[in-house]
Amino acid sequence: MRTLRLATRMLSGAALAAIAACAAAPQTATSPPPVPIPERGPVDIDRSAGAYPDEYSELGDEPESLPPPGSAAPGMAASRTAFREASRSAHPVQDYLPYIDVAIEQDILVAGNGPALQDRYTRIQIVTLDPDSYDVAGVAGGGRKAKKETRDYDKESRGWLSRTLTGSRNVTRTLIADFDISNPDIRTTKALFSSTFRSDNAKGEAWATNESISVYATPYFKVSPNTMIEGRFRMQLSDERSSSAGANVMNALQTAANLIAPASALVTFFNAPAMLQASTFLNTQSTSLFGQSITEESTGAFAIKSWTPDPILIIRADLPPAANIRNTQKKEAIGKWVVYLEPPIPSVFTANTFGASDAPDFAGVSPADILSFNVGTDLRVYDYIFSRLELSDQITALNEAGDANTARLICSRISRGLSAVGFTTFDAAAGVWAASESDQFTAAARTALQAPETCGAMQLWTDMTQ
Numbered sequence: 448m449r450t451l452r453l454a455t456r457m458l459s460g461a462a463l464a465a466i467a468a469c470a471a472a473p474q475t476a477t478s479p480p481p482v483p484i485p486e487r488g489p490v491d492i493d494r495s496a497g498a499y500p501d502e503y504s505e506l507g508d509e510p511e512s513l514p515p516p517g518s519a520a521p522g523m524a525a526s527r528t529a530f531r532e533a534s535r536s537a538h539p540v541q542d543y544l545p546y547i548d549v550a551i552e553q554d555i556l557v558a559g560n561g562p563a564l565q566d567r568y569t570r571i572q573i574v575t576l577d578p579d580s581y582d583v584a585g586v587a588g589g590g591r592k593a594k595k596e597t598r599d600y601d602k603e604s605r606g607w608l609s610r611t612l613t614g615s616r617n618v619t620r621t622l623i624a625d626f627d628i629s630n631p632d633i634r635t636t637k638a639l640f641s642s643t644f645r646s647d648n649a650k651g652e653a654w655a656t657n658e659s660i661s662v663y664a665t666p667y668f669k670v671s672p673n674t675m676i677e678g679r680f681r682m683q684l685s686d687e688r689s690s691s692a693g694a695n696v697m698n699a700l701q702t703a704a705n706l707i708a709p710a711s712a713l714v715t716f717f718n719a720p721a722m723l724q725a726s727t728f729l730n731t732q733s734t735s736l737f738g739q740s741i742t743e744e745s746t747g748a749f750a751i752k753s754w755t756p757d758p759i760l761i762i763r764a765d766l767p768p769a770a771n772i773r774n775t776q777k778k779e780a781i782g783k784w785v786v787y788l789e790p791p792i793p794s795v796f797t798a799n800t801f802g803a804s805d806a807p808d809f810a811g812v813s814p815a816d817i818l819s820f821n822v823g824t825d826l827r828v829y830d831y832i833f834s835r836l837e838l839s840d841q842i843t844a845l846n847e848a849g850d851a852n853t854a855r856l857i858c859s860r861i862s863r864g865l866s867a868v869g870f871t872t873f874d875a876a877a878g879v880w881a882a883s884e885s886d887q888f889t890a891a892a893r894t895a896l897q898a899p900e901t902c903g904a905m906q907l908w909t910d911m912t913q
Contacts, residue, residue: 567791717823858902
């Protein structure tokens with residue numbers, strides 16, 4: 448779903464009836480034979496080189512510029528293309544979003560044919576799609592853009608007399624990306640581009656431009672069977688007569704960026720509220736500061752079951768001239784961005800895996816490495832296990848008697864608790880082992896807790912380490 452959906456064209460009832468009538472009508476001798484529609488295969492993107500294929504070079508408001516998913520059923524691409532062709536010929540669509548275009552590709556994610564994402568970590572990355580500007584050869588060779596495409600500060604400038612007669616002026620143009628993730632519940636906001644021009648008689652003129660070449664919209668988060676992602680991309684344009692508005696927008700973006708960065712490399716139950724607070728702060732500030740503005744927003748939502756190296760969202764943005772933010776005829780492209788899911792990983796405690804398997808290899812990982820991992824502000828795994836799970840009585844009983852049932856209870860509580868706050872099954876098992884190696888347990892209690900038959904977590908740990 449999105450405001451003025453770009454990836455699907457809606458047909459009126461009359462247009463649908465016309466298409467149905469054409470399909471049902473018998474073909475006469477004079478009717479031309481149907482033209483076969485070739486299917487296009489998946490396109491590989493070399494992100495490391497900053498290049499992108501021709502299919503992505505011109506992202507317009509039609510989804511044909513995107514490669515079809517490799518897992519599509521035979522004939523599906525042809526039928527979709529035929530429907531789109533009929534849609535365009537039957538009912539032209541007005542472009543009510545002249546400054547922002549978003550394309551979504553979700554079939555591979557929901558098909559489940561790629562590497563599994565459930566009970567694995569991934570994160571959202573946003574990367575630019577402008578090779579002429581950002582590849583090493585282009586920047587080192589002769590500059591990032593042709594001279595005719597360079598921003599003209601002199602053209603945007605106002606003379607002293609104009610500033611005196613017309614007063615202060617502030618032009619702000621900002622592209623913002625919001626992501627709402629459910630199961631786990633995460634909300635994050637990133638500013639992909641911001642351009643500000645301030646002019647007043649007292650302080651003169653000032654320009655500020657900020658852009659994101661490559662950013663992580665989220666830290667790693669665990670994917671559950673019902674994880675949903677909703678991406679919203681918003682272009683906000685403002686031409687204010689207040690000299691302080693632009694500075695406030697930039698300060699809001701910077702403050703929110705600092706708040707969004709959690710203390711942990713993993714989104715957990717404890718740091719997710721801080722990300723929500725930062726996202727809400729930025730959205731509230733930007734909305735209140737754009738009192739007289741133009742706002743365009745596009746939204747796409749989908750579930751994820753498997754991973755794909757291809758982009759899941761592509762964004763193209765244009766800006767109007769600073770002299771007139773309503774002038775859509777003289778808009779200029781500022782760039783394209785793609786949204787990826789990072790390759791899934793099974794553990795945040797180690798980057799090593801067993802060969803081709805994605806099972807984590809914990810060789811060389813110490814209990815201290817695991818217990819000192821941050822799950823929130825001033826909260827480590829050690830603090831969570833021994834302070835938040837209320838295991839004091841059970842630990843005392845296990846230390847005194849070494850009872851297998853008590854060991855099973857402690858093992859299960861720690862494993863469930865770590866899973867509940869955002870760890871995978873592998874890392875929850877590693878957490879149980881690390882806790883058993885801590886100074887909270889005697890040697891006899893440690894032996895009882897680490898027995899493979901104690902609980903599923905210790906059985907998994909034994910399988911991974913032996």
